[in-house]
Amino acid sequence: MEHKPGVLRQTDPEAEARMRVVMQAEARERDARMAKLPAIRLEGEAALRRLLPVAQRDTGQSSVIARFLLNLYNGDRFPFDLTDLRRLDYELFDDCLVVLKMDFMPAKEVHRYFDNGDAIWTALAKDWGIKDYAGSTWR
Numbered sequence: 504m505e506h507k508p509g510v511l512r513q514t515d516p517e518a519e520a521r522m523r524v525v526m527q528a529e530a531r532e533r534d535a536r537m538a539k540l541p542a543i544r545l546e547g548e549a550a551l552r553r554l555l556p557v558a559q560r561d562t563g564q565s566s567v568i569a570r571f572l573l574n575l576y577n578g579d580r581f582p583f584d585l586t587d588l589r590r591l592d593y594e595l596f597d598d599c600l601v602v603l604k605m606d607f608m609p610a611k612e613v614h615r616y617f618d619n620g621d622a623i624w625t626a627l628a629k630d631w632g633i634k635d636y637a638g639s640t641w642r
Contacts, residue, residue, distance in 0.1 A: 540608060547605020550598035551616055557595065558627055564591055569627045571599055575606050575613045577626050580637045 551572075557567035567587045574583035588596055606613060627637030628635055 507538050516607075542611055543608075544605050547602050548616055550601040551605070551613060554595070554598050554602060555617065555623070559630075564595055566631055567591055569597070569631045570597065570633060572613060573624060573628055573633060575602070577637075581628065581633060582636065 554568050554572060557565055558572055559565070567590050569586065570581065570583050570588075588599060588626035591599065602613070614624045618621055627633070
């Protein structure tokens with residue numbers, strides 16, 4: 504059937520019903536995720552508070568954690584290769600995933616969970632000599 508301008512198209516009731524089912528399922532999924540969000544944020548903040556001291560130490564794992572945290576802070580400025588997470592022990596790896604899950608729907612940026620967070624994250628980049636792709640390299 505050819506559509507003529509100015510004439511309303513007839514809708515397909517079955518297609519509309521399928522669309523309603525899809526939209527209701529998406530709404531249920533969103534509501535379920537929103538109900539879990541407070542727990543996700545609580546666990547994420549605890550994991551973040553465990554990771555930062557590791558990033559401030561001087562080990563191979565510390566370097567990975569520092570780059571991971573800097574990437575969450577600003578991914579354009581501080582790229583991170585996810586395969587580096589394979590260098591971590593299980594507990595640190597799990598903490599990174601928990602923080603990443605929290606950061607999917609952030610209440611605030613990761614550095615904002617700490618007093619002087621901007622200075623702490625700047626020090627991480629400087630101390631580890633991590634290139635800032637915004638234009639400067641700290642050394």
